[in-house]
Amino acid sequence: MSRGKILVTGGLGFIGSHTVVELHKAGYDVVIVDNLDNSRPQVAEAIHLTSGQRAAFYPCDIRDRAAFSNVLAEHPDIKGIIHFAAYKAVGESVDKPLKYYDNNINGLVELLKQMNEHGIRNMLFSSSCTVYGQPEKLPISENTPLQPAESPYGNTKKIGEDILRDATFTGSIRGVALRYFNPVGAHEKGLIGELPIGVPQNLVPFVTQTAAGLRDQLRVFGNDYPTEDGTAIRDYIHVVDLAKVHVKAMERMLDGEGPSYDIFNVGTGRGHSVLEVIQAFERVSGKSLPYAFADRRSGDVVEVYADATKAERELQWKAEKTIDDMMRDAWTFQQHILNKTHILNRNNNV
Ligand code: NAD
Ligand code: UD1
Secondary structure, three states: OOOOEEEEEOOOOHHHHHHHHHHHHOOOEEEEEOOOOOOOOHHHHHHHHHHOOOOEEEOOOOOOHHHHHHHHHHOOOEEEEEEOOOOOOHHHHHHOHHHHHHHHHHHHHHHHHHHHHHOOOEEEEEEEHHHHOOOOOOOEOOOOOOOOOOOHHHHHHHHHHHHHHHHHOOOOOEEEEEEEOEEEOOOOOOOOOOOOOOOOOOHHHHHHHHHOOOOOOEEEEOOOOOOOOOOOEEOEEEHHHHHHHHHHHHHHHHOOOOOOEEEEEEOOOOOEEHHHHHHHHHHHHOOOOOEEEEOOOOOOOOEOOEOOHHHHHHHOOOOOOOHHHHHHHHHHHHHHHHHHHHHHHHOOOO
16 A cells, blocks of 8 residues: 655656655655656656656656646645755856756745645755865764855755745745765666766766776876875765665654754765775776876865764664665666667667
């Protein structure tokens, strides 16, 4: 028997698709709304092949008031919304700030209004550790002071949290913001994963594409940081662990537990340097990765890792997968895409 119906905005994207699979596994029915701006309709089938269940999929923009309202009217039994739909490229947000404020802020406001109109109470919001900048003290807890945003993208996450918090003060909505650290990896079956459009900006897709021969070499941004091996440190978290925390946080809201607004860090609590990531990749793939040191990337911070004990204590969730799992699964997915692209190209279908 179904445990209820959850709407997932951006459910064909990287984190959304993995979360839909975990919702299915936990016994929920899922409705996906995604405008395909950064995903492909084939992901719906890949989700089905991964979880064994189908989600109802609507190719719709959440800012399209009439179309989105129709979706909600068709599903009057939606119990909660997990909101992934947003733009996420930091560099692009500097060049096109209004595009980011329009989608990430107007999209959120529109969603909250529609929740009120359709009597939906519970909302999970995708925030980011970017709201902390480079903090003075590590690890970063939820009480660590926030820093001014370094990009319009980062600002949309900070403002988004404030909007959600204020909306919960009316009593009609309950909200949880999840501050993700660095989500990487893929489902172990290799059918869903991270498929950036164009040249990847983030480390792990660049690593796997380099190993696959699609890029000449990885540039390691900075080897003169004050860390043990000189490269910057992040808290990489496996996307399946990340997907699972959404199920836990939603269940807590559906059970009526917790405050009307809450925030959780979602990380492993462990930092890995860029060189450690490369070594893990080489270990699990058996391939040697061509890389060269380059200048620091502007805007990068030295070291970031989470204190994730609040989620462990209050949501009974803890990241389980290791950096080797993350690299192995990202590599499986990369190999899967290569094979698939080959087939699709042959059929002249891409
Ligand atoms: P993604 O781009 O893979 O997924 C977002 C999905 O939302 C895409 O499928 C896109 O087509 C869809 N979408 C965008 N705007 C939409 C709109 N107006 N209406 C309907 N659909 C829309 O990104 P992701 O990595 O899965 O990230 C999901 C969320 O998590 C985003 O809000 C992102 O800012 C946040 N986040 C991501 C990371 C990360 O490193 N991936 C880190 C911190 C926070
Ligand atoms: C990026 C975003 C951040 C977001 C986070 C979560 C930027 C500036 N920040 O963080 O807002 O919350 O993702 O996913 O984009 N690196 C290389 N070579 C590369 C790519 C990256 O050495 O080709 C290094 C970076 O310098 C960094 C580490 O790898 O030290 C991780 O980089 P990346 O994957 O881009 O994530 P963040 O910069 O941490």
